[in-house]
Amino acid sequence: MDEHTDQTRKPRADAVRNRERVLEAAKAVFNAGGPEASLEAVAKRAGVGIGTLYRHFPTREDLFEAVYRREVEQLSEFAEQLKSAKDPVDALRRWLRSGVEFVATKKGMVAALALAVQSGSELHAFSFERLSKAIGSLLDRAAAAGAMRADVSPEDLLRAFFGMCYMHDQPGWQSSVLRMLDVFVDGLRVQPVPKPKARASKAAKPAAKRKR
Amino acid sequence: MDEHTDQTRKPRADAVRNRERVLEAAKAVFNAGGPEASLEAVAKRAGVGIGTLYRHFPTREDLFEAVYRREVEQLSEFAEQLKSAKDPVDALRRWLRSGVEFVATKKGMVAALALAVQSGSELHAFSFERLSKAIGSLLDRAAAAGAMRADVSPEDLLRAFFGMCYMHDQPGWQSSVLRMLDVFVDGLRVQPVPKPKARASKAAKPAAKRKR
DNA sequence: GAAGATACGGAGGTAGCCTCCGTTTAACAA
DNA sequence: TTGTTAAACGGAGGCTACCTCCGTATCTTC
DSSP: OOOOOTTTOOOOOOHHHHHHHHHHHHHHHHHOOOSSSSHHHHHHHHHOOOHHHHOOSHHHHHHHHHHHHHHHHHHHHHHHHHHGGGGGHHHHHHHHHHHHHHHHHOOOHHHHHHHHHHHHHHHHHHHHHHHHHHHHHHHHHHHHHTOOSOOOOOOHHHHHHHHHTTTTTTTTTHHHHHHHHHHHHHHSOOOSSSSSSSOTTSSSEEEEEEEE | OOOOTTTOOOOOHHHHHHHHHHHHHHHHHHHHHTTTHHHHHHHHHHHSOOHHHHHHOSSSSHHHHHHHHHHHHHHHHHHHGGGGOOOOHHHHHEEEEEEEEHHHOOHHHHHHOOOOOOHTHHHHHHHHHHHHHHHHHHHHHHHHHHOOOOOHHHHHHHHHHHHHHHTSTTTTTHHHHHHHHHHHEEEEEEOOOOOOOOOSSOOTTOOOSSOE
């Protein structure tokens, strides 16, 4: 009866408890020591053996994913709330700004995501998909309203955003990023101006160091 | 007499040779295996003992610095050449575009720089200083000409640029970054302060992901 | 050619990764 | 309760990489 019609046992209480402990420890350790912190330190802090940690989270990325999934979810939800805002460009700007604050408080997340990107992990795929979808509607709305150029994808935007945030441990990064995001959003607006000067849109290939 | 007035001996020939070998090996190994590749692999490839490697380059960052300093120099020089260009905004755009190509060929560099940023290393300091100076004059010129907003520092720009390039191992990163840079440069132009105009004409590039 | 400075190399101590398996413990049935 | 059994636990141990240290080899200089 109940939900165990498929003859699965109830999960063991100690397993559930330990999983939770590991997660909490990981959060603390990663936030303090960066995403390369020792997994054995995590296990020790959680009060479990290293084997237990690996059973629950076979790879480092699995652990990241479990730790940061919730955060990504939050960011996405905020984007979805903004869908009802009046000015779509302003909504986008607000999302980006709140993203900066978010990053500022969850220091570990960007580093973890950056690492995830490089290893093409699950976390990266999930995060990008989730966030892209959430932002996509903001972008679409703005583009449909003619308030913003339409050739920029949510993925582009995310890359730029997280890229900028990646420098987040230098002094003054926050105001720098905010400044850059303003520039960026300004650039996103549809330009009614084809050429205030020389429009360098043709493939201005620099005479730099190209092979051949 | 000659240049050794300060009673320094001539450097030993084997030392010079080994240093060069290590550098070359490091270049190859880092480009192939990323900046976290094993230093012992580097030593082996160079045909020297691990001790020799560490004597010449006490830290991993020292090795990065030696490997990538030349590349940074090249990028800086190109920026300096562009100082004589007519349109300063266009010059900036060209520099950024050539930067993308540069990154595309020197895959290891961005990762190394990214790592350097996080550890606040020498390489980072040097690169930022050198590049900032080179770009700074471009920015100043553009700002002085009234063609571009003046509240964006070279450091800001570099952060944004390298941040965007950091995603450089995803499919299609290059066109994505180019797109983003265009947006960015557009945003940098001094705004005649357009409120969101409702016109989308040039934004009609939906299937235009192809290189020209 | 000898002396002395300089550089070489790799053994070895440390640390973190991850696997494997004997032991323990919780869930379920009787 | 108690017995059975599947599931989870923990940590020893093998591996790899980091980095230091110092006896030995090699180069420069005189």
